Amino acid sequence: MKRFALLCAAALAVAITAGPAAAQELTGTLKKIKDTGVVKVGNRDASIPFSYLDDQQKPIGYGVDICLKIVDAIKAELKMPNLKVDFVPVTSQTRIPILTGGNIDLECGSTTNSVERQKQVAFAPTYFVTGTKLIVKKSSGIKGYDDLKGKTVVYTQGTTNERAMKAYNDEKKLGINFIPSKDHAESFLAVETGRAVAFPMDDILLYSLRASAKNPADYEVIGPFLSDDPYGIMLRKDDPAFKKLVDDTVIKLYKSGEINKIYHKWFESKIPPKGINLGFPMSDALKELVKNPSDKGVEACGKMKC
Amino acid sequence: MDFSVFFQPAFSGGGIYLDWVLSGIKWTLLVSILGWVIAFSVGSLLGILRTTPVPALRWIATIYVEVFRNVPLLVQMFIWYFVLPEIVPTGMGDWLKTRMPVPEFWNAVLCLGFYTASRVAEQVRSGIQSIPRGQTDAGLAIGLTLPQVYRHVLLPMAYRIVIPPLTSEFLTIFKNSSVALTIGVLELTAQARQISEYTFRTFEAFTVATVVYLVITLAVALVMRVLEKKVRVPGYIGSARK
Numbered sequence: 423m424k425r426f427a428l429l430c431a432a433a434l435a436v437a438i439t440a441g442p443a444a445a446q447e448l449t450g451t452l453k454k455i456k457d458t459g460v461v462k463v464g465n466r467d468a469s470i471p472f473s474y475l476d477d478q479q480k481p482i483g484y485g486v487d488i489c490l491k492i493v494d495a496i497k498a499e500l501k502m503p504n505l506k507v508d509f510v511p512v513t514s515q516t517r518i519p520i521l522t523g524g525n526i527d528l529e530c531g532s533t534t535n536s537v538e539r540q541k542q543v544a545f546a547p548t549y550f551v552t553g554t555k556l557i558v559k560k561s562s563g564i565k566g567y568d569d570l571k572g573k574t575v576v577y578t579q580g581t582t583n584e585r586a587m588k589a590y591n592d593e594k595k596l597g598i599n600f601i602p603s604k605d606h607a608e609s610f611l612a613v614e615t616g617r618a619v620a621f622p623m624d625d626i627l628l629y630s631l632r633a634s635a636k637n638p639a640d641y642e643v644i645g646p647f648l649s650d651d652p653y654g655i656m657l658r659k660d661d662p663a664f665k666k667l668v669d670d671t672v673i674k675l676y677k678s679g680e681i682n683k684i685y686h687k688w689f690e691s692k693i694p695p696k697g698i699n700l701g702f703p704m705s706d707a708l709k710e711l712v713k714n715p716s717d718k719g720v721e722a723c724g725k726m727k728c
Numbered sequence: 729m730d731f732s733v734f735f736q737p738a739f740s741g742g743g744i745y746l747d748w749v750l751s752g753i754k755w756t757l758l759v760s761i762l763g764w765v766i767a768f769s770v771g772s773l774l775g776i777l778r779t780t781p782v783p784a785l786r787w788i789a790t791i792y793v794e795v796f797r798n799v800p801l802l803v804q805m806f807i808w809y810f811v812l813p814e815i816v817p818t819g820m821g822d823w824l825k826t827r828m829p830v831p832e833f834w835n836a837v838l839c840l841g842f843y844t845a846s847r848v849a850e851q852v853r854s855g856i857q858s859i860p861r862g863q864t865d866a867g868l869a870i871g872l873t874l875p876q877v878y879r880h881v882l883l884p885m886a887y888r889i890v891i892p893p894l895t896s897e898f899l900t901i902f903k904n905s906s907v908a909l910t911i912g913v914l915e916l917t918a919q920a921r922q923i924s925e926y927t928f929r930t931f932e933a934f935t936v937a938t939v940v941y942l943v944i945t946l947a948v949a950l951v952m953r954v955l956e957k958k959v960r961v962p963g964y965i966g967s968a969r970k
Contacts, residue, residue, distance in 0.1 A: 515921060519930055542928050574826065576912075580925050588740040601832060601912040602922075615814065617825045 448500075450661035451527050456500050463489055464512040464526035464656075468607040470630035471688040472532040472550070472653070477695040481509045484688035488549060488672065489530035489655060495671040513605055515580035518542055521656055528668070529656035532627060534582040535719040544661070545654030546668045547676070547715035551707040553647035554583045555625040557610070557632060560642050562619045567594075567648065574599045576609045576618035586649035587622040606631060613641075624651050626702065633698045650720050652711075669717070676712045733929045734936070745923050752919030753940060759836050759905045759915060764898060766841025771848025776878060778853040789849065796846035801839075801907050808839040809911040836908035844901050851893045855886030888959055895952040899945045916940060 448456055455461050465481035466473040472485040490507075497505045510526050517529050521543055535545040558564040564573075567590060577584040579602045591598045601618055603609040610631045612618040621628070628643045635641060657668055675681045682704075687693075689702040704712075734746040741747075777789035796804070809832065813821040825831060859882055867877035887894075909918035920937035924930040 515925060518928070519924075579922070585739065592740055602914065602918070603912060604910065611810065615810070615825060616822065617813075617831070 449663055451658060451664040452496070452500065452667070454524070455496060455505070455527060456502070459502070460506045460508050461493055461496055461528070462508045462510055462526045463493070464517060464520060464529035464531065465509045466513070466531040467511060468605055468631075469532040469627060470634065471693050471700060472627075473530050481511075482694065483530075484684060485530040485532065485549070485653070485655065487684050487688070488675065489528050491675060492528060492546075492655070492668055492671045495667055499667055513580070514578050515604065517580075517656065521658060524658075527657065527664075532624065532653055533656050534624075534651040535654040535717065536582055537719040537721055539656075540659070540719050542659070543656045544659040544665055545656060545717045545719065546665075547672045547717050548652040548654050548708075548711050549672065549681075550626070550653040551705060551711065552624040552626045552651050552653070554586045554622050554649040554651065555628060555643050555645045555647060556620045556622050557613060557628040557641055557643050558620045559613065559616075559640055561640070564619055564644070566644065568596070570598050570620060571596045572598070573620070574601060574618045575620050575622065576601045576603050576612040577622060578603055578606050578609050581623070582649060582651055583622045583624065590648060610635070622648065626700075629702065630698075630700055633700060634696060652718075652720060654717060669715075673715050676715055681712055729932055729935070730929070731932055731936075733923075733927050733932055736927070739926050745927065748919045748923055749916070749936060749940070752914060752916035752937075753944075755833070755908075755913055755915040756902065756905050757944070759833065759840060759908050759913060760902045762837045763840035763844060763905065764901050766838070767844035767848050767897070767901065770842065770845035772852050774845060774849035775852025775856065776883075778849060779856045781874075793846045793849050796843055797850070801843055801904060802910060804843055805836070805839050805907055805911055808835045832908070832912045835911060836905070836913050840901060840904060840908070844897060844904070847897050847900075848894065851890045851897065852886065854893075855890035856882050858889055859885050885961075885964070888956075888961060888964075891952065891956045891959075895949060895956075898952065899948055902944055902948065903941065 463481075463486075465475075465483075465486060467475050469483070469485075471483050473481060473483040476482050493505070493507055497503055510520065512520050512526065512529060512531065517531065517533060518539065520526050521529050532550075533539075533545075535548060539545075556564070556567070556570075564570065570591075575587065575598050577587060577600060584602075587598075588600070590596075591600075601612065603612060606623060606627060609618075609621045609623070613621045614635065623631075625643055625645070625647070632638050632641045632643065655668065655672070657664060675684070685704055689700050689704070692699050734749065735744050737743070738745050738748060774789040774792055777785045778793070780786060799807075813824040815821075816824070828834065863881050863885075864877055867881040868874070872880065905915055906917040908915055909921070914922070916937050920933040924933040927933070
């Protein structure tokens with residue numbers, strides 16, 4: 423009995439001393455990952471080349487590669503070399519609620535870091551910069567935004583491009599007939615089948631959609647930029663320990679120059695599944711951000727005011 | 729919870745977010761009610777055909793029912809919207825895609841109507857078949873033609889018998905109308921999603937949608953119950969309870 427009491431006291435002492443220390447080390451997402459042994463990563467299905475599925479339905483891409491570097495850093499931090507990675511497919515519409523709801527820990531797609539989204543989530547340093555343009559059929563005769571007057575335009579629900587286009591439409595009173603769609607592939611299909619004349623989207627995604635079309639020569643991407651869209655990996659906000667780990671990992675990729683290798687792999691080489699080379703060298707804006715990493719967001723309505 | 733969000737100015741189109749909800753309700757009602765008109769008329773016809781003595785007619789109706797009720801509604805929605813315009817002649821396809829007014833809306837109405845028709849057909853058939861064979865024979869014996877037997881003997885009873893299951897189908901069409909959001913109809917569920925996306929007020933948006941669906945379906949159920957009572961035949965089915 424005496425021995426049992428002693429044991430209890432010892433256990434209690436250990437609990438008291440170890441408890442707060444452990445809690446101090448691990449909070450939020452890192453604690454969740456440690457407890458469950460799984461890190462959940464949100465991926466997209468058609469955000470080429472950032473986050474999409476290869477012919478074996480495996481998530482790949484520029485964003486996915488960077489996320490996997492973060493996963494490596496988590497493994498090292500938690501000393502869990504066998505940490506399991508679960509990919510969870512998300513869409514433009516579901517990515518924020520799924521992240522805030524805790525079903526994913528990182529979102530690796532093509533998400534614009536906007537001031538408005540920052541009220542809900544946090545962003546890692548920007549890893550790509552793009553902006554809204556239009557994809558149209560060459561035969562449509564559309565040369566600029568004002569030619570869309572009274573025409574049908576398809577948009578992917580939940581994107582910043584939707585907002586930029588709608589704000590422009592309201593401002594210029596174009597009377598555009600909008601049809602919503604759930605992902606980029608379906609939106610492009612609407613343009614391909616002639617259901618809509620144009621699809622506003624980040625220009626890089628438009629170039630990759632065009633490259634994977636049946637007849638790329640039938641389409642053109644027209645500007646000028648309707649909005650600026652810096653992409654960032656999303657994580658839950660108010661989680662400083664995890665944010666620091668993610669930021670440090672991304673910044674390390676930038677400082678070491680490893681980012682150039684990853685960039686080259688996805689934007690200047692042949693990529694699966696069709697072996698297309700996007701031939702899209704790093705923009706000056708992105709080079710600047712690699713030199714001076716930033717997680718600053720943009721206003722939601724593009725160049726128009728909300 | 730903060731429902732004041734519905735009175736905030738909406739992101740686009742002037743108005744407030746409540747206007748988005750109202751517009752969603754309008755499209756939900758339009759899609760469902762027009763869909764039901766198709767479902768009820770086509771379904772009744774098919775249900776009758778399934779009980780006729782002519783084998784060819786029975787076969788046509790059976791094939792229709794089995795095809796339309798066994799392919800998922802979502803798949804049918806995509807077929808109407810994405811596939812049909814590509815397999816008809818180009819001129820007609822172009823009309824379906826761009827020149828007809830609100831193509832996604834009419835696609836949804838037709839899809840929902842023809843899908844639900846297969847289910848209505850089965851209810852009508854079961855109603856007709858639940859009437860004892862002797863009534864048909866008696867009708868024919870007194871010199872009525874077969875169409876007259878249907879018109880004056882079988883159908884008046886059959887419809888009364890199947891009011892409860894038809895009520896369920898009618899309610900289901902309101903709920904199934906939410907599938908129309910996948911082809912871009914901004915009905916109630918789509919508007920709820922859109923509001924939650926623009927305001928990040930997911931809980932409030934879907935709470936309102938839930939309440940609206942409940943109000944619509946409860947109102948429909950109530951109307952159907954009154955109808956059932958009104959057309960009841962004393963001494964026949966359903967009148968044991970006073």
